[in-house]
Amino acid sequence: MPSPYTPQPHHRFTFGLWTVGNIGRDPFGEPVRAPLSPVQIVHLLAEVGAYGVNLHDNDLVPIDATPGQRDRIVAAFRQALAETGLVVPMATTNLFSHPVFKDGAFTSNDPRVRAFALQKTMRAIDLGAALGAQIYVFWGGREGVETDAAKDPVLAIHRTREAMNFLCEYVLDQGYDLRFALEAKPNEPRADIYNATTGHMLAFIATLDHPEMVGVNPEVAHEHMAGLNFLHNVAQAWEAGKLFHIDLNDQAFGRYDQDFRFGAVNLKAAFFLVKFLEDVGYAGSRHFDAHAYRSEDEAGVKDFARGCMRTYLILKEKAAAWNADPEIQALLAEIHQDDGSAAPFLGAYNRARADDLKAATFDYQALAARGLRYERLDQLTIELLLGVR
Numbered sequence: 001m002p003s004p005y006t007p008q009p010h011h012r013f014t015f016g017l018w019t020v021g022n023i024g025r026d027p028f029g030e031p032v033r034a035p036l037s038p039v040q041i042v043h044l045l046a047e048v049g050a051y052g053v054n055l056h057d058n059d060l061v062p063i064d065a066t067p068g069q070r071d072r073i074v075a076a077f078r079q080a081l082a083e084t085g086l087v088v089p090m091a092t093t094n095l096f097s098h099p100v101f102k103d104g105a106f107t108s109n110d111p112r113v114r115a116f117a118l119q120k121t122m123r124a125i126d127l128g129a130a131l132g133a134q135i136y137v138f139w140g141g142r143e144g145v146e147t148d149a150a151k152d153p154v155l156a157i158h159r160t161r162e163a164m165n166f167l168c169e170y171v172l173d174q175g176y177d178l179r180f181a182l183e184a185k186p187n188e189p190r191a192d193i194y195n196a197t198t199g200h201m202l203a204f205i206a207t208l209d210h211p212e213m214v215g216v217n218p219e220v221a222h223e224h225m226a227g228l229n230f231l232h233n234v235a236q237a238w239e240a241g242k243l244f245h246i247d248l249n250d251q252a253f254g255r256y257d258q259d260f261r262f263g264a265v266n267l268k269a270a271f272f273l274v275k276f277l278e279d280v281g282y283a284g285s286r287h288f289d290a291h292a293y294r295s296e297d298e299a300g301v302k303d304f305a306r307g308c309m310r311t312y313l314i315l316k317e318k319a320a321a322w323n324a325d326p327e328i329q330a331l332l333a334e335i336h337q338d339d340g341s342a343a344p345f346l347g348a349y350n351r352a353r354a355d356d357l358k359a360a361t362f363d364y365q366a367l368a369a370r371g372l373r374y375e376r377l378d379q380l381t382i383e384l385l386l387g388v389r
């Protein structure tokens with residue numbers, strides 16, 4: 001009987017090639033770890049117990065590879081997948097590293113760059129589909145500005161919509177079983193990035209020609225950078241049927257993009273996130289878009305990857321304990337008590353109900369005087385998380 005904290009394929013834990021492959025370069029310092037080949041990364045992920053590996057096109061195939069080189073690289077990668085049993089549930093396009101994308105890809109002011117971005121994305125979609133990916137992520141890291149003198153923000157929306165509509169039609173035309181997931185971030189590497197939060201993305205998706213093909217990929221760190229409650233973003237996406245994928249990591253509010261190990265900073269927020277995903281039955285990948293501290297060597301990278309999954313599974317167990325805790329459940333029952341007296345007034349509008357409600361009398365002073373016991377509920381949650389319940 002394996003430990004409940006041992007990752008299993010049904011947990012759907014995935015990592016990007018770029019995550020455990022991160023070499024620890026930052027704006028102030030050179031790499032601290034030797035690069036690992038995609039084949040080495042697949043074997044590392046298999047060793048730590050991951051289910052799948054996701055990739056940008058250029059994580060696997062360099063942007064300047066010849067067709068022959070590409071075929072050899074992809075064949076070796078497929079061989080590693082076959083040897084380890086890892087799958088590729090998600091793929092995406094690198095539209096941010098090469099200097100050609102310094103002013104964005106789909107929102108570039110240069111139409112030749114916009115066309116090149118579409119070409120690069122179609123080729124990357126072909127690669128992802130060939131590897132079995134069913135989710136295709138779009139993170140527009142360079143789709144923004146340093147100065148609003150440079151771009152018209154309405155035109156940026158139009159250009160992004162045109163690109164997404166084009167690519168949806170491409171997927172349909174090819175007959176791929178592939179859905180898109182849009183990932184928001186408020187800033188970094190641009191000073192400001194368009195469609196800055198998951199909420200912006202949800203509003204944008206509704207304007208597309210094929211909104212049913214397009215959902216979101218919320219990332220903990222990105223919403224925390226925007227100062228938002230990540231769970232609320234995820235819940236809104238879920239309720240809208242748009243939670244196609246999720247990027248788990250951690251991040252202190254108000255900081256640069258830290259991409260820490262899942263649960264490393266905001267443990268309570270991580271708990272309520274895991275509890276939500278498990279309670280609603282989210283069936284997609286639990287993808288870790290994060291990397292090891294720059295202090296780490298390859299052993300530390302494995303510690304990082306194992307830690308992401310282990311923390312998720314511990315919090316999953318805590319969520320089950322929370323749901324089964326008699327005192328917590330009694331408090332919830334008290335909080336949600338309903339004497340039925342308001343039932344005639346609530347629900348869908350009709351004239352009679354509105355008239356009755358306008359004529360009704362409420363003892364609002366008594367309602368206001370009721371203590372809600374959220375302090376006790378939260379303390380029980382803390383004690384459960386701290387292991388003393």
Ligand SMILES: [Mn+2]
Pocket residue numbers: 139183219247289
């Ligand atoms: Mn991400």
